[in-house]
Amino acid sequence: MKIAIVVPGGVDRSGEVKVVPALLALLERLSARHEVHVFALRQEVQPGQWRLCGAQVHNIGGRSSTLGQLRAVLALLREHRRGRFDVVQSIWAGGAGLVAVMAARLLGRPCAVHVAGGELVALGDIGYGGRLTWRGRLREAWVLHGADALTAASAPVLAQLAALGHTGQRLPLGVDLARWPPMAPRQRVRGEPLRVVQLASINRVKDPGCLLRALSVVPQVQADFIGEDTLNGEMQALAAQLGVSERVRFHGFMTQRAAQPLVARAHLCVVASRHEAGPLAALEAAVLGVPCIGTAVGHLAEWAPGAALVVAPGDVAGLARLLVQLDGDEPLRLRLAEAAQRRALAEDADFTHDRFAQLHAELAGW
Numbered sequence: 001m002k003i004a005i006v007v008p009g010g011v012d013r014s015g016e017v018k019v020v021p022a023l024l025a026l027l028e029r030l031s032a033r034h035e036v037h038v039f040a041l042r043q044e045v046q047p048g049q050w051r052l053c054g055a056q057v058h059n060i061g062g063r064s065s066t067l068g069q070l071r072a073v074l075a076l077l078r079e080h081r082r083g084r085f086d087v088v089q090s091i092w093a094g095g096a097g098l099v100a101v102m103a104a105r106l107l108g109r110p111c112a113v114h115v116a117g118g119e120l121v122a123l124g125d126i127g128y129g130g131r132l133t134w135r136g137r138l139r140e141a142w143v144l145h146g147a148d149a150l151t152a153a154s155a156p157v158l159a160q161l162a163a164l165g166h167t168g169q170r171l172p173l174g175v176d177l178a179r180w181p182p183m184a185p186r187q188r189v190r191g192e193p194l195r196v197v198q199l200a201s202i203n204r205v206k207d208p209g210c211l212l213r214a215l216s217v218v219p220q221v222q223a224d225f226i227g228e229d230t231l232n233g234e235m236q237a238l239a240a241q242l243g244v245s246e247r248v249r250f251h252g253f254m255t256q257r258a259a260q261p262l263v264a265r266a267h268l269c270v271v272a273s274r275h276e277a278g279p280l281a282a283l284e285a286a287v288l289g290v291p292c293i294g295t296a297v298g299h300l301a302e303w304a305p306g307a308a309l310v311v312a313p314g315d316v317a318g319l320a321r322l323l324v325q326l327d328g329d330e331p332l333r334l335r336l337a338e339a340a341q342r343r344a345l346a347e348d349a350d351f352t353h354d355r356f357a358q359l360h361a362e363l364a365g366w
Helices: 021-031 065-082 094-107 134-146 155-163 208-216 234-242 256-265 280-287 298-303 316-327 330-346 349-364
Strands: 002-007 035-040 048-052 055-059 087-091 111-115 149-152 195-199 222-226 248-252 268-271 292-295 308-311
Touching (some): 002 065, 021 055, 021 280, 035 065, 087 349, 094 111, 111 134, 149 155, 149 349, 195 256, 208 222, 222 256, 268 316, 292 316, 298 330, 308 330
Parallel strands (some): 002 087, 111 149, 195 222, 222 248, 268 292
Antiparallel strands (some): 048 055
C-alpha cells in the first residue's frame, strides 16, 4: 500500500528535536510494510526532502500558509503520478486536514483525518483553537465533512466532534515502548519531598502558571518543568514572584532520552492544560510508573477517578488540594500509578499502528 500522510510538522530530519514521538513511532511501523510519504507543511522554511523512520518526507516550506497548502496539494498530486496512493491520512485537522481532503478529492482516493490538537476549540482569552475565527470554523467544517473517516485520541475530542454533528473513532497515539521502557511504580521514600514534573512546552494552553500558583500554597513540593519556553521567561518571573523559585527548575527543551530520568524520578506528572487531545506526556509518565493528576482534559478525563485525579481547567485551589492529597496518601498514589500504567501499556505504539493499519485497509478496500 502507498500512503500519503499530511502533517504541519513534527518530522524534523534530526529525529530528536521538533518531532512528535508518537508520530515517528507510527511512521516507523507503517513504513515497515508500506510505502509512506509524509508531506510536512512547515517543518523547515526551505523546501526539501529527507528520509525519516523509513518514510520519505516532503517538506513544503515557505512562509505563506495558503500558498504552502496549495504547494502541498500539488506535491501530493505529483507523487501520485509517480505511483498511485491508496489512501491519504492527515494527522491534525486544520491546514493539514485541508490539504489531505483537497488532494484526496482531486485524486478520487479515500481520506482519513486525525484530530490531534485544538482544532475544534476556541479559547479566546489565550488566542488558542481552530474555531476562533469564521475562516477557521469554515475550514474545520469543510475538513470534517470531506473526510471519509475521523479519528481522535480521546473521548473528550470525540465529544467535540459529536457536538459538531460528526462521528469519530477513538484512536490514541501510544508510547513507543522500545524508547520508553516500562518501569514498575516505585514506593516513595519516607520523608522524601513530593516531586512533580510537567512535561510540556511553556505556553498558554499548557497553563504552567496554574501549577506554579498551586505550588505556592503547598509547601515543600518540588517541580521540574521540561519543555521549550515560548513565553520568554514569564513563568520564571512568576515563580520568583510567588516565592517558589527554589523549589522549581525550568529545564527547557530536552530530548526524550534526556528527559526520561527526570520523569522517572518524579512522584507525579501534572497536566494543567486548558485543552489536550491526549496528551502523550501522561502516557509516557504512566509507562515509567508515574501517575498523573491535573485538569479534566484528554486521557486524564477518561482515566479519572480510577487512574488519575482531575479538577476543572484553571482550578488552582483544586490542583493544590490534589497535591496535598497525594502527598499524604502513598497507597492511593501507587494505585493510580498501577492503573494508569495498565492503560498506557494496553494502548502503546503497536496498538496505534494496528488501528491505523486496519483503518487504512478498510478505506482502501484491501
